[in-house]
Amino acid sequence: MMNYVRFTTLNTVNGLTQSQLDFLLDAQSNSIGALLLHCAAVEYYYQVLTFEKRDLNEEEYSIWGAALDLGEEGREKIKGNDLSFYINKLEQVRNKTLDLFKSINDDWLYVEEDFWYDKQANHYFMWFHVFEDEINHRGQMRMIRKKINI
Amino acid sequence: MMNYVRFTTLNTVNGLTQSQLDFLLDAQSNSIGALLLHCAAVEYYYQVLTFEKRDLNEEEYSIWGAALDLGEEGREKIKGNDLSFYINKLEQVRNKTLDLFKSINDDWLYVEEDFWYDKQANHYFMWFHVFEDEINHRGQMRMIRKKINI
Numbered sequence: 001m002m003n004y005v006r007f008t009t010l011n012t013v014n015g016l017t018q019s020q021l022d023f024l025l026d027a028q029s030n031s032i033g034a035l036l037l038h039c040a041a042v043e044y045y046y047q048v049l050t051f052e053k054r055d056l057n058e059e060e061y062s063i064w065g066a067a068l069d070l071g072e073e074g075r076e077k078i079k080g081n082d083l084s085f086y087i088n089k090l091e092q093v094r095n096k097t098l099d100l101f102k103s104i105n106d107d108w109l110y111v112e113e114d115f116w117y118d119k120q121a122n123h124y125f126m127w128f129h130v131f132e133d134e135i136n137h138r139g140q141m142r143m144i145r146k147k148i149n150i
Numbered sequence: 151m152m153n154y155v156r157f158t159t160l161n162t163v164n165g166l167t168q169s170q171l172d173f174l175l176d177a178q179s180n181s182i183g184a185l186l187l188h189c190a191a192v193e194y195y196y197q198v199l200t201f202e203k204r205d206l207n208e209e210e211y212s213i214w215g216a217a218l219d220l221g222e223e224g225r226e227k228i229k230g231n232d233l234s235f236y237i238n239k240l241e242q243v244r245n246k247t248l249d250l251f252k253s254i255n256d257d258w259l260y261v262e263e264d265f266w267y268d269k270q271a272n273h274y275f276m277w278f279h280v281f282e283d284e285i286n287h288r289g290q291m292r293m294i295r296k297k298i299n300i
Contacts (some may be wrong), residue, residue, distance in 0.1 A: 001278055028296065128151055135282055136289035143290050146178065
């Protein structure tokens with residue numbers, strides 16, 4: 001499922017130029033570039049959460065904060081990059097995820113921890129959420145792409 | 151995963167009025183109402199595909215076609231409904247899905263059939279795709295909702 005989702009995300013942004021990646025529907029919108037970096041940032045966040053059982057530290061937050069939070073800071077800081085920049089970030093983080101997955105077995109997927117809504121969730125669900133978030137934003141990227149008339 | 155996705159979809163559209171459900175970002179856009187009915191239509195389509203191994207017949211297509219295909223026909227035919235109309239459709243179709251799921255066991259999930267891209271896919275993946283499509287459109291609904299400033 002993770003691989004398929006990434007395949008569809010990359011298809012969605014295939015061939016976009018720097019200015020198309022920076023395009024904003026309006027002053028409150030996120031660019032496709034920012035949404036791509038958000039996907040990498042969320043995946044990084046869940047590596048740290050599920051494998052190290054901690055939140056991002058200050059240094060990590062200075063790197064990923066804008067992409068995690070999007071909004072005003074995202075619009076300010078995430079622009080001027082071409083597609084290969086975003087694809088490289090996505091690949092670097094994904095390769096780390098695959099390495100981490102090699103270090104555990106399927107039982108790990110069913111280990112439960114405290115999570116949202118005062119409920120427990122297992123690692124399977126947490127990693128489902130990582131690509132569920134990517135699908136959500138892929139839908140938005142498709143919509144934005146249509147509006148740039150490419 | 152299916153239940154969680156539906157929970158987030160319903161949260162996304164909670165409290166929307168008829169005119170908000172009909173709102174179009176521009177002349178090429180889909181309304182939130184049309185996207186909701188699309189989710190029900192896709193689920194119905196996969197009931198027929200995976201449990202009856204057939205395509206929609208003419209009568210079914212006359213009911214679900216506009217919601218499946220969206221675009222011009224969707225904009226023309228899917229409007230003027232309040233939220234309960236869409237929620238009822240989603241629930242009716244979901245209840246049928248749950249009934250159908252009761253009729254099979256986990257082995258069924260791993261049965262493979264011809265599918266996209268000249269590849270085989272198992273029923274698990276096909277039903278993942280049903281809610282993957284819902285997540286995709288939920289992302290779009292969230293974006294549209296923000297633009298109506300609710």
